[in-house]
Amino acid sequence: MNGAESLVDTLAGQGVDICFANPGTSEMHFLKALENPRMRSVLCLFEGVCTGAADGYYRMKGTPASTLLHLGPGLANGLANIHNAKRAGSGMVNIVGEHSAAHLKYDPPLMSDIEGLARPLSHWVRRVDGPHTVGWDVATAVAKASEHPGQIATLILPGDASWLEAGNVPALPPVQPARAKAPEAARVEHIARVLRSGEPTLIVLAGRATRGTALELAGRIKAATGCRLATQFFTARIERGAGRVSLERIPYAVGQALEYLKGFRHIITVETTEPIAFFSYPDKPSLLKAPGTGVHALAEVDEDSTAALAMLAEALDATRTAPVLQARAEAIVPSGTLGPATIAQALAAALPENCILVDESLTTGRETMGLTVGAAPHDLINNMGGSIGYGTPVATGAALACPDRRVFCMVGDGSAMYTIQSLWTQAREGLDITTIIFANNSYAILKQEYANMGAGAPGPQALAMIDIDRPRIDWLAMAKSMGVRAAAVDTAEAFHKAMVDSAREPGPALIEVRL
Structure with a gap:
């Protein structure tokens, strides 16, 4: 088994069974290894499609995909959608090909500072030392990408580490990523007091709080306290529509957002920050809350929002309160001008x-x-x-x-x-x-x-x-x-x-x- 075969075998063993690929010469042994029946390889004609597809895969599957990118320029082509994925909390494992170690000293045309390109938009970057370490490196990358929120793991694979023999590589058990922690009980109790006060309060949900059990719990809290629920203007993924808890959307335009938020005395954040303007504008604020509005974090971005909302619902005696669900709108087929x-x-x-x-x-x-x-x-x-x-x-x-x-x-x-x-x-x-x-x-x-x-x-x-x-x-x-x-x-x-x-x-x- 060579290094590339060890890499693909380990990816599949760790649960990463799809690779969005745009290969080049340095990655031919990796390409051969992708014939592994446990791995699905998907050809994309531009690296930004590879990284964007890995983002979309994670948002719906909840587990990271891998990408195959050709050297530094290939990584650079994919960086814009790596940026979007990082902001969305999506995990992915980027495998970036590299020249063999012996070839780098000649400064070939495609040589670049891959680590320097990767670090600003990666949570974890490693260069493979040799074929014998590939398995452990890949397992670590998958574990990192699988954390909450998802992380960007970038592994640089030199050509010789790919084609040289790795020997008998033992099967590695799946590495368990760090689990999201629940918030402190004192913080939850403080927020319960805020909601009991009856003062106008907005809960802003993001991350995993906009779907599943967390969203249902937020709906119960809304029904029990009279607070309102919203998201930032952009959210990674929301379960919405008929039969689900409906979320308001903080407006994009600064003036409209200021008007929307001015009536709230408290803003409670769940896996997000307080509302800010998307851009800076002359004579307009960056922070959108009204003066005097308090901001309280129920769950930070790396915390378990479902556990946090369950604790809050328990503190408010709202676990059995029925949430108000969105009714199905009449399906009216429109006619006339598009608008x-x-x-x-x-x-x-x-x-x-x-x-x-x-x-x-x-x-x-x-x-x-x-x-x-x-x-x-x-x-x-x-x-x-x-x-x-x-x-x-x-x-x-x-x-x-x-x-x-x-x-x-x-x-x-x-x-x-x-x-x-x-x-x-x-x-x-x-x-x-x-x-x-x-x-x-x-x-x-x-x-x-x-x-x-x-x-x-x-x-x-x-x-x-x-x-x-x-x-x-x-x-x-x-x-x-x-x-x-x-x-x-x-x-x-x-x-x-x-x-x-x-x-x-x-x-x-x-x-x-x-x-």
């Missing part, structure tokens, strides 16, 4: 039960998401890191994690062009994904931000850096070229029909929504 309201109506009517909705629609989605809370139960995934080009890769990984669930990915046309290669992987793997591209032929969000920054009215040159209509992107041809069926719509009823039709057939589909 935030009719788009939301079409989504609410067309989304099938138990689907996954990945949102990178930016301008359009800001208004749409608040109007779809009464849709059939589904999971919503947002971009936590703000680096665009996450949507279609994350949808790809989510579909591989949950092959029995349809994935809908809403993305703006500007964002879609960053990682459009995802469509090819979706077609090759036969994934049940509907990509919805809102084509306004512009980085419309930047037009809003231009005004928010107080830069005045954009002139012709500034507009030329924001509009993407010269030439106009042919999304139908783009999809066809990568093996994805596609349709264009320009009315609300046509949009609804295209979504329903897309879910009736297996495999990927693309809908261009012409705005």
